[in-house]
Amino acid sequence: MHTRQGAGAARVGSASFIRFVMLSLATLGVAGLNVAHALTADEIVAQHIAARGGMERLQALKTLKRTGRLIIPGFNGELTITEYKARPNQYRLEFTLQGLTAVQAWDGHEAWQIRPFQGRKDPERLPADQAKPLELSADMDFPFVNYQAKGSKLAFLGTEDVDGTPAYKLRLQLASGDEILYFIDPDSWMLIRDIQKQQIRGAEQITENDYGEYEQVQGVWVPMTEASGPKDSDPSQKQQTLYDKAEGNVDLDPSIFSFPSAK
Secondary structure (H helix, E strand, C coil), rough: CCCCCCCCCEECCCHHHHHHHHHHHCCCCCCCCCCCCCCHHHHHHHHHHHEEEECCHHEEEEEEEEEEEEEECCCCEEEEEEEEEECCCCCEEEEECCEEEEEEEEECCCEEEEEEEHHHHEECCCCCCHHHHHHCCCCCCCCCCCCCCCCCCEEEEEEEEEEEEEEEEEEEEEECCCEEEEEEEECCCCEEEEEEEECCCCCEEEEEEEECCCCEECCCCECEEEEEEEECCCCHHCEEEEEEEEEECCCCCCHHHCCCCCC
């Protein structure tokens, strides 16, 4: 087991420690479920929230900053990455390579980007359909938490194998009409994969994201590794984001999420 202290965080190198804690609590009757009846989607979400630290701690996490490295298959180099989140639903992602920084951001209403690697150093607004991934990323709790208040519908679809884990499978139908499949580890209750189906530029785009190496930040478990690629793609072909540091409730200037004003 690998544990790291610093910036109010305790890191776990695998899900085994979380499983140990949850199983121990279940023995004491704190986190156990009544196995005499079938699980519901809401029960799975409730267990997930409890495992992450509880709703009170989730809601108390007002901002989150993660820094690390982005590894792109076939690209000979690493980009540094910095991600910012702020409640209620603001998001900013920065990629830096050789002194150039690309930006993608969502201010809660619209998305914009700066693409210096394509020779575009001025900010440009994104169409609504291209803003969808950024809007989803802005949700600090994951979109299936408080899904009713967000205008979504959630269903439990049983279990499905995820790299050897019989994960609980949830289907979230967003108010936009898009769909996300979520896979929850039955031991740790953490999210380990989602499959996002979105209509972008008139075509369905399906993206598979894996989550792991959870670290505790301000009492909330946060994933520190993410892998993204087409559905059913080989792990070696997925884009890897490896976060080295996570900080909670840091002071963030709200203007970093907004479309830059002309100078």
